[in-house]
Amino acid sequence: MNNEEIKQFILDHVAEAECVEGTQFLQVTIPSEKILPLATELKANPNTSFDYLFCLTAVDRPDHMEVVYHLKSTTHNHAFVLKAKINTRENPEVETVCHIWRTAELHEREAYDLFGIKFLNHPDLRRLLLTDDWEGWPMRKDYDDPINMIAY
């Protein structure tokens, strides 16, 4: 599938998807509520079969949060970037995809740990890199650390 066909495929499933032709990959932004049915379909459909999630991360924007999925198919050799837009920064929530791509389990825990995004139905959502009693979400832009050694 080329970028145009992937775009069409996603628009057929999620009508409100916004597609941007990036410098490298096709970037598709969808509302976070639609992620689970679309992800299931992308993996299961033999025409797309995106079986390899090679990067999962989160981005903190001024008024919303994004979870970014880099997807590739090892059979068709096509790739694209899927972004789930969460419209709130207060209590961001999104469905987990770790039963679709097993690698997501640790990556989602990391995103929870650093950004405070709650992955619903995740089997074991706890702090991963930081200690259990850590307060706040350090990778957020407004994170304020009184003994901040990083700030210039």
Place this chain on the structure above:
Amino acid sequence: MEEITQELESKEYFINMGPQHPSTHGVLRLVLSLDGEIIRKVEPHLGFIHRSIEKMCEHDSYQQIVHLTDRMDYLSCHINNEAVCLAVEQALEIEVTDRVKVIRTIVDELNRISSHQLWWGVMGMDLGAITSFLYGFRDRELITDIFEETCGARLTMNYNIPGGLFFDIHPNFQKRTKDFITYFKKKLPEYDTLLSNNVIFTQRTKGVGYLSKEDAISYGVTGPTGRASGFSCDVRKHHPYMAYDRVEFKEILDTEGDCFARYKCRIAEMWESMHIIEQLIDNIPQGDYKVPTKAVIKLPKGEWYQKVETARGEFGVYIISEGQRSPYRLKFRSPGFSNLSALDHMARGCKIADLVAIMSTLDLVIPDIDR
């Protein structure tokens, strides 16, 4: 009588492996649920050396970021540096000279060999053979000497900068590299004699820690670990960068997916790396060793993902730029992190001694996982 049977019933219990355990090669804590000696679950606890490199990158210039990357996977430091440099060069549309491409490729492969040598040494040691450790380090020393002469450092080399290299190669570089290849071609068969055909070694690795191809893809396991399960994931083949499209080499694939297959893959990769270096070492083109860049690099607005093949697998750099001197967000997709996620799956049903063998063949570098 009833009481006695109740007492003899086995119960699951937990023990800690690490954070200070010789076979974890760093500070990794594994909580094992055991039934007798059989592992039921492995739960990794990470973060002992988390330095928040991604957060630091949001305040650093792109030249500074390059120096942070070799503090992650210090055994593939040159390849990590290259990932950031390639991403920046791609964003600024800088085309580096042929000379840079070839030198980077040669140093990449030397780096890969030295990483695999260290892995081979410590893997033998994990399984009870001190000799291999000494042999591995003896041969690795020759490569670090070459690095020291050319880059000025033995481990964290910092040889790459956006636009090229810090300085040109040392006049001795070509000769010493060729000497090393001649030497190592005689020594690598010794590795086989010592471990590959050793009965104790093969019995501890064959059929242990099986990972199927589907699971390897699902867990995102890449590098020699993934390829031993039949997952064709060599970035050098699939998305050639630098001089990899002009050299001839094989992607090592195996289907068995056990510890011994992963072991064989890495040994075969050392042969392939030497083969790549041999093709390039006499043909380093003339030219500049760097393309001038601005003192303050500002990437245009946009996002880039650059992946490279390190000794452990696919290393990715995901940069989101808002046009400032520092990235808005930077994510390192480290191969060790994804490879570790499959450990629980592979180790279930094995014994504790097998877990040591599995961890060795995963070739974990903890700073790479914790970042």
